[in-house]
Amino acid sequence: MLITISGPAGSGKSTAAAKLADLLGYEHVSGGDIFRELAAERGLTPLELNKLAEEEDDIDRDLDRRLRKIAAESDDLVLESRLAGWMAGEHADFRIWLDAPLSVRAKRISEREEKSEELARKETKARSESEAHRYQDYYGIDIYDLSIYDLVLNTARLDPDGVVEAIGTVVEAYNPEGDEGKTPVTVDYDF
Structure with a gap:
């Protein structure tokens, strides 16, 4: 099974993906890790590469191309x-969107990155807006369209183990025969 976990910064997707992969005995591939690889290949920090990505669309497209290739070639994988x-397209068996209010996500990020909540909130909001604009421009993706996801979960009041337990319960009950009403995922991937 190919399971995708998506969501904004601070939603808990990386932690949940790693824990879910361990629980299921699957491989875990993180888009953040791939992004850090891209930064290292260019001799940049991830923050520098993120700023550059606002001006050079080949950075996002390279990351997305790598995610699509991994999705097409992998089974028993949690791709985050x-x-x-969106990038896993028809290869995804189960899509998950994790989210939490901006205030919760900013607090998590401030603790993780040892910065003030105010700064984390400002940076997170700006990053989200920038990414949403780029995804719309590049692929016509409305990141706020959650209709492609099999599970949408607010992580604000759950600890990481609770998030994984909730996901695990739903994945365990997954019925691949029930796809009749599922929204097909098609995006113009002009790389």
């Missing part, structure tokens, strides 16, 4: 990134 649900 902001656009994993």
Whole structure:
């Protein structure tokens, strides 16, 4: 099974994806790790590469191309990134979107990155807006369209183990025969 986990920064997607992969005995691939590889290949920090990505669309397209290739070639995988649900296309068996209010996500990010909540909130909001604009421009993806996801979960009041337990319960009950009403995922991938 190919499971995708997507969501905004601070939603808990990386932690949930790693824990879910361990629980299921699957491989875990993180879009963040691939992004860091791209940064290293260019001799940049991830923050520098993110800023550059606002001006050079080949950066996002390279990341997305790599995610699509991994999705096409993998089974028993938890693929995690902001656009994993979209990039996996027809290869995804189960798509998950994790979210939490901006205040919760900013607090998590501030603790993780040792910065003020105010700064984390400002940066997270700006990053989300920038990414949403780029995804719309590049692929016609409305990141706020959650209709492609099999499970949408607010992680604000759940600890990481609770998130994985909730996901695991739903994945265990997954019935691949029930796809009649599922929204097909098609995106113009002009790389």
